[in-house]
Amino acid sequence: MTKPSLAVETLSICSGCEIAILDLHQALPGVLDAIDLKYIQVLMDFREPPKEGVTVGFVSGGVRNEEQVELLHKIRERSQILVAFGACSAFGGIPGLANLHTKDELLQEVYIDTVSTVNPKGVIPHKVVPPLLEEVHPISDFVKVDYVLPGCPPPPKLIAELVTCLLEGKEFRLEPKTVCDQCPLTKDEKSVTNFIRWGTKKIDPERCLLEQGFQCLGPVTQGGCEARCPTALAPCRGCFGPTESVHDQAAKMIGAIGSVVIQDPTKAPAPEQIVKEIPDLVGTYLRFSLAASTFKKALHTNVVKMKKGVKA
Ligand code: SF4
Ligand code: SF4
Ligand code: SF4
Known part of the structure; x- marks a missing residue:
């Protein structure tokens, strides 16, 4: 019998979510026996989800640049079931706090203004790196998501539960509890x-x-x-x-x-x-979810206005 297949696509990440998969410990051999792991960059040295398609696609990380939009659409097209895996993928995560600044401010800070930068001509790389989007996005801003497994990273126990549900053709749902x-x-x-x-x-x-x-x-x-x-x-x-x-x-x-x-x-x-x-109201209350917050547009507009000296 053909085993269900799994591909893990990584966008803007720290790799903690992929390490959480490896943290399944004793459950990992069972999962690897039950599925055909087609693609996961932390274990395999190539950067293209399988062309023939997979049963389940996990996406970790939010969307920060144009290349990631393409990768996201590819894994969506090639997956029967798509899972937003981890807080970055589901809500933008901690990298989403960058949305408090414009893209140009970020590039200026990283490539020109930091104390350790030596860049006398003030060149901002643009030829060999994918262009940044204006802001960080959760993946649901671009594609349909079938399941969300939150957490930074998701706990291994829930990863095992989700995979088991998907293998058995059952629905996975977190209980409506805080x-x-x-x-x-x-x-x-x-x-x-x-x-x-x-x-x-x-x-x-x-x-x-x-x-x-x-x-x-x-x-x-x-x-x-x-x-x-x-x-x-x-x-x-x-x-x-x-x-x-x-x-x-x-x-x-x-x-x-x-x-x-x-x-x-x-x-x-x-x-x-x-x-x-x-202090730091946004970092305290929206540390993981600013990019998906209903406040994001208002906050961004007000921050830009404040930087321009306009009364918000
Ligand atoms: S207690 Fe809060 S911050 Fe800690 S793992 Fe759970 S949801 Fe995340
Ligand atoms: S959700 Fe947390 S562990 Fe996963 S990629 Fe984002 S920052 Fe890393
Ligand atoms: S607010 Fe109080 S009861 Fe709720 S999770 Fe925090 S410590 Fe526990």
């Missing part, structure tokens, strides 16, 4: 008067980190990772992206702040005031 729903820490009272930087205060190992004043994105983040960060007493940074009902992590998180802040104005500033005082 990270908070799976978190073992106790959450019970409105107690925050201000937010504090991670690592600057002793942690109560039993109590919700958000209620201790740390920015934890558990309330607005899709569950499925078994709350692995708060379980280890580190705040959730949101790498599973928003749940279906949340849509936008930043908008919902600003609302969630109100649920833990003491509402008495004599004891604490208003939630809006607290939000205004959070």
